[in-house]
Amino acid sequence: xxxxxxxxxxxxxxxxxxxxxxxxxxxxxxxxxxxxxxxxxxxxxxxxxxxxxxxxxxxxxxxxxxxxxxxxxxxxxxxxxxxxxxxxxxxxxxxxxxxxxxxxxxxxxxxxxxxxxxxxxxxxxxxxxxxxxxxxxxxxxxxxxxxxxxxxxxxxxxxxxxxxxxxxxxxxxxxxxxxxxxxxxxxxxxxxxxxxxxxxxxxxxxxxxxxxxxxxxxxxxxxxxxxxxxxxxxxxxxxxxxxxxxxxxxxxxxxxxxxxxxxxxxxxxxxxxxxxxxxxxxxxxxxxxxxxxxxxxxxxxxxxxxxxxxxxxxxxxxxxxxxxxxxxxxxxxxxxxxxxxxxxxxxxxxxxxxxxxxxxxxxxxxxxxxxxxxxxxxxxxxxxxxxxxxxx
Amino acid sequence: xxxxxxxxxxxxxxxxxxxxxxxxxxxxxxxxxxxxxxxxxxxxxxxxxxxxxxxxxxxxxxxxxxxxxxxxxxxxxxxxxxxxxxxxxxxxxxxxxxxxxxxxxxxxxxxxxxxxxxxxxxxxxxxxxxxxxxxxxxxxxxxxxxxxxxxxxxxxxxxxxxxxxxxxxxxxxxxxxxxxxxxxxxxxxxxxxxxxxxxxxxxxxxxxxxxxxxxxxxxxxxxxxxxxxxxxxxxxxxxxxxxxxxxxxxxxxxxxxxxxxxxxxxxxxxxxxxxxxxxxxxxxxxx
Amino acid sequence: xxxxxxxxxxxxxxxxxxxxxxxxxxxxxxxxxxxxxxxxxxxxxxxxxxxxxxxxxxxxxxxxxxxxxxxxxxxxxxxxxxxxxxxxxxxxxxxxxxxxxxxxxxxxxxxxxxxxxxxxxxxxxxxxxxxxxxxxxxxxxxxxxxxxxxxxxxxxxxxxxxxxxxxxxxxxxxxxxxxxxxxxxxxxxxxxxxxxxxxxxxxxxxxxxxxxxxxxxxxxxxxxxxxxxxxxxxxxxxxxxxxxxxxxxxxxxxxxxxxxxxxxxxxxxxxxxxxxxxxxxxxxxxxxxxxxxxx
Numbered sequence: 001x002x003x004x005x006x007x008x009x010x011x012x013x014x015x016x017x018x019x020x021x022x023x024x025x026x027x028x029x030x031x032x033x034x035x036x037x038x039x040x041x042x043x044x045x046x047x048x049x050x051x052x053x054x055x056x057x058x059x060x061x062x063x064x065x066x067x068x069x070x071x072x073x074x075x076x077x078x079x080x081x082x083x084x085x086x087x088x089x090x091x092x093x094x095x096x097x098x099x100x101x102x103x104x105x106x107x108x109x110x111x112x113x114x115x116x117x118x119x120x121x122x123x124x125x126x127x128x129x130x131x132x133x134x135x136x137x138x139x140x141x142x143x144x145x146x147x148x149x150x151x152x153x154x155x156x157x158x159x160x161x162x163x164x165x166x167x168x169x170x171x172x173x174x175x176x177x178x179x180x181x182x183x184x185x186x187x188x189x190x191x192x193x194x195x196x197x198x199x200x201x202x203x204x205x206x207x208x209x210x211x212x213x214x215x216x217x218x219x220x221x222x223x224x225x226x227x228x229x230x231x232x233x234x235x236x237x238x239x240x241x242x243x244x245x246x247x248x249x250x251x252x253x254x255x256x257x258x259x260x261x262x263x264x265x266x267x268x269x270x271x272x273x274x275x276x277x278x279x280x281x282x283x284x285x286x287x288x289x290x291x292x293x294x295x296x297x298x299x300x301x302x303x304x305x306x307x308x309x310x311x312x313x314x315x316x317x318x319x320x321x322x323x324x325x326x327x328x329x330x331x332x333x334x335x336x337x338x339x340x341x342x343x344x345x346x347x348x349x350x351x352x353x354x355x356x357x358x359x360x361x362x363x364x365x366x367x368x369x370x371x372x373x374x375x376x377x378x379x380x381x382x383x384x385x386x387x388x389x390x391x392x
Numbered sequence: 393x394x395x396x397x398x399x400x401x402x403x404x405x406x407x408x409x410x411x412x413x414x415x416x417x418x419x420x421x422x423x424x425x426x427x428x429x430x431x432x433x434x435x436x437x438x439x440x441x442x443x444x445x446x447x448x449x450x451x452x453x454x455x456x457x458x459x460x461x462x463x464x465x466x467x468x469x470x471x472x473x474x475x476x477x478x479x480x481x482x483x484x485x486x487x488x489x490x491x492x493x494x495x496x497x498x499x500x501x502x503x504x505x506x507x508x509x510x511x512x513x514x515x516x517x518x519x520x521x522x523x524x525x526x527x528x529x530x531x532x533x534x535x536x537x538x539x540x541x542x543x544x545x546x547x548x549x550x551x552x553x554x555x556x557x558x559x560x561x562x563x564x565x566x567x568x569x570x571x572x573x574x575x576x577x578x579x580x581x582x583x584x585x586x587x588x589x590x591x592x593x594x595x596x597x598x599x600x601x602x603x604x605x606x607x608x609x610x611x612x613x614x615x616x617x618x619x620x621x622x623x624x625x626x627x628x629x630x631x632x633x634x635x636x637x638x639x640x641x642x643x644x645x646x647x648x649x650x651x652x653x654x655x656x657x658x659x660x661x662x663x664x665x666x667x668x669x670x671x672x673x674x675x676x677x678x679x
Numbered sequence: 680x681x682x683x684x685x686x687x688x689x690x691x692x693x694x695x696x697x698x699x700x701x702x703x704x705x706x707x708x709x710x711x712x713x714x715x716x717x718x719x720x721x722x723x724x725x726x727x728x729x730x731x732x733x734x735x736x737x738x739x740x741x742x743x744x745x746x747x748x749x750x751x752x753x754x755x756x757x758x759x760x761x762x763x764x765x766x767x768x769x770x771x772x773x774x775x776x777x778x779x780x781x782x783x784x785x786x787x788x789x790x791x792x793x794x795x796x797x798x799x800x801x802x803x804x805x806x807x808x809x810x811x812x813x814x815x816x817x818x819x820x821x822x823x824x825x826x827x828x829x830x831x832x833x834x835x836x837x838x839x840x841x842x843x844x845x846x847x848x849x850x851x852x853x854x855x856x857x858x859x860x861x862x863x864x865x866x867x868x869x870x871x872x873x874x875x876x877x878x879x880x881x882x883x884x885x886x887x888x889x890x891x892x893x894x895x896x897x898x899x900x901x902x903x904x905x906x907x908x909x910x911x912x913x914x915x916x917x918x919x920x921x922x923x924x925x926x927x928x929x930x931x932x933x934x935x936x937x938x939x940x941x942x943x944x945x946x947x948x949x950x951x952x953x954x955x956x957x958x959x960x961x962x963x964x965x966x967x968x969x970x971x972x973x974x
């Protein structure tokens with residue numbers, strides 16, 4: 001193709017000079033354009049966060065982002081009926097990084113993509129949002145129901161001391177989801193690496209949860225600070241499994257498809273999700289790993305630029321009413337941060353109120369640990385290694 | 393004459409401006425971005441960071457070569473499938489020719505993603521198709537999804553119209569009298585086919601191969617739905633780096649390398665294939 | 680292989696009841712091999728479509744439309760009941776219509792200029808038209824994202840329109856140009872001789888003659904935009920189009936309505952294609968509208 005080699009082929013009089021002029025003109029234009037701004041491309045400096053102002057009675061419309069199937073189908077209609085707020089509930093979380101990646105350029109410009117509330121971020125994202133000034137401070141006066149009903153176990157978390165910016169949406173147990181008809185002998189996360197199930201295993205893309213479960217089975221002591229070596233050993237275990245063809249896929253929410261079809265016999269998975277899958281196929285069961293599970297949390301936070309924060313506050317109050325929280329628990333089987341939910345459910349569904357996976361006793365989750373956190377250089381290093389495995 | 397020339401400018405300007413602002417300048421900015429250093433949280437700045445290219449290539453050369461490999465095989469397979477198809481329709485289609493071509497192209501009027509998802513269903517481990525393939529030994533390990541074969545098959549299917557259309561166009565323009573002449577000269581049907589039909593349809597083959605190969609190299613939908621973690625292509629990596637990891641400089645570097653390599657490969661290919669009439673006056677015009 | 684343009688593809692020479700000898704069967708197979716091949720190949724091409732249509736009548740027990748579990752018209756009756764999906768579809772159709780019209784206008788003008796006018800930088804303009812078409816979508820999409828991020832244009836419906844018009848212009852130019860190249864200039868000269876001004880000549884002579892190409896360009900650009908995932912995925916921000924919705928939904932369970940809408944789009948575009956082919960045939964041209972070797 002002569003396109004790239006103007007000097008080869010038939011030479012036409014004057015053509016190179018003309019092209020040269022044109023290219024030069026173009027370059028000038030390009031430089032002019034690139035000089036006029038370099039906004040949006042980076043998060044910029046740590047910013048002072050604003051407070052989400054509540055104004056009068058909640059009304060208008062509200063848009064919320066969350067993970068799929070993390071709410072009762074009755075919640076939104078109920079909320080709309082009670083408040084008259086037109087609500088768009090988007091299930092557009094597929095992974096923390098992906099969602100944050102999509103929204104970050106907007107947040108950097110002080111916009112939230114029309115959303116008034118994020119209900120899906122993991123603690124480390126909440127921390128990051130606070131640091132970047134992307135999360136707004138909550139007006140405690142506007143969320144009296146939340147403050148009143150929040151279970152003492154979950155308040156004042158390390159990622160947001162004093163709950164200045166966030167309150168938990170729900171928590172869950174991350175363990176293993178197994179097709180008991182196809183792989184009855186999987187009892188621990190390390191069994192996922194059994195060559196017997198080559199090409200039939202999936203791992204969740206959330207680094208902290210997946211590596212957490214794997215580090216547990218590798219015998220890492222979660223009561224002490226986790227070292228870089230521990231993290232890297234787990235990353236390398238996953239890397240090796242990938243290279244050996246042990247893994248079918250690194251999955252976000254789509255892990256369910258393969259499990260239901262039987263393309264995959266076991267995957268890291270959350271207890272609530274797995275309970276819901278069990279309704280589709282009774283052979284899918286959640287297994288508490290022998291060495292314990294990881295307890296994860298997703299938090300509600302109001303992003304910078306959120307329209308109608310008042311409506312977001314109204315929604316937070318609504319879902320922190322024990323009877324509404326109970327509704328969500330009944331459908332999703334996740335762990336509620338609201339005190340008094342168990343008592344509400346005990347009246348209507350005593351069996352569910354006794355379910356150790358929904359209302360775990362101290363004993364049943366004795367071996368479980370909260371989602372392990374990383375920071376600083378170690379976070380960068382482990383994240384880079386993990387990304388190279390799942391994105392490479 | 394001057395007026396005609398001015399009319400020419402007036403006609404070309406709006407479209408050209410659109411392409412300059414939204415294609416050339418973005419390309420230039422992407423190249424600049426690829427030489428930035430920094431991280432998304434602390435901010436990026438331009439300082440001729442050529443190391444990005446080295447790092448991007450060292451980290452992702454595997455996906456890079458894999459993309460070219462998959463796209464190359466898919467292009468050849470597509471040619472093998474499409475040539476007899478186009479040939480059959482042109483020479484044996486009779487009055488059903490248009491209908492048959494429409495049937496061939498029709499599947500590509502459904503959304504690309506949904507087509508690929510349908511293949512995911514067809515090729516899932518418990519499906520009859522996979523049982524059949526296993527029985528004849530074409531599915532080692534008992535599954536097709538999550539293998540290179542599945543990705544290549546998906547690419548072949550999804551880019552087939554890019555192969556069929558140019559072949560169809562060039563076969564259709566073959567003057568049937570050449571073939572009659574070959575027969576009159578006692579050429580066997582076989583040698584008439586190889587010595588007359590195929591050479592006359594070379595422009596179609598060359599164009600079809602290009603139009604299939606280029607999008608195939610950059611594709612990541614098939615690898616995403618049909619492949620496993622060891623079948624990821626360069627498109628998956630660029631997408632992940634841009635949209636999830638937000639390592640813009642590295643992503644831009646990879647994207648830019650891809651662009652340059654494809655342009656060079658295409659240039660060499662056109663030279664070697666040496667087809668004068670390849671794409672109408674487009675390329676010969678560029679002298 | 681005999682060249683016989685008159686023979687229809689239908690396998691018409693079934694072996695007679697008496698001719699059962701294997702030699703004759705083989706001979707029959709040889710004669711019809713290419714016809715059988717065309718049939719099998721078309722079946723292969725249509726297989727995923729059949730699956731899509733079939734699953735639009737599925738009655739899934741839960742939220743995943745993955746396995747066949749019963750026949751139902753439910754999703755067809757409530758085709759537009761999934762609110763987010765319908766909004767995404769409306770976005771897609773708006774986007775496709777708008778970008779097809781603008782890209783065809785720009786592309787037609789460029790084609791006119793490139794075929795009819797000699798001017799400085801003509802070859803450069805030619806290159807400019809081809810380059811976006813010969814770049815992988817991932818490169819186009821990521822370059823545009825870099826541009827929007829650096830210049831600071833917020834991603835959304837507007838950036839999608841800009842992007843879709845951009846990648847459609849080239850296709851439009853090529854389609855219209857292929858018609859203009861085979862165009863009898865004497866008709867225009869005649870009009871000019873009869874005293875028609877350039878605008879009147881364009882409206883009364885040129886436009887009707889290139890109308891099929893403009894129609895083809897509109898159709899092609901519409902389909903390209905409607906089907907685009909890669910460039911949109913990079914530049915949509917939080918706006919949803921139909922393919923983007925499908926991608927998101929594929930991760931959490933696709934509602935049956937997606938299959939219904941895909942079937943509708945398929946049938947709709949096929950119908951347009953058929954009508955266009957019929958019109959083309961009536962005009963004595965059997966070539967399919969989008970059938971341009973450069974497209």
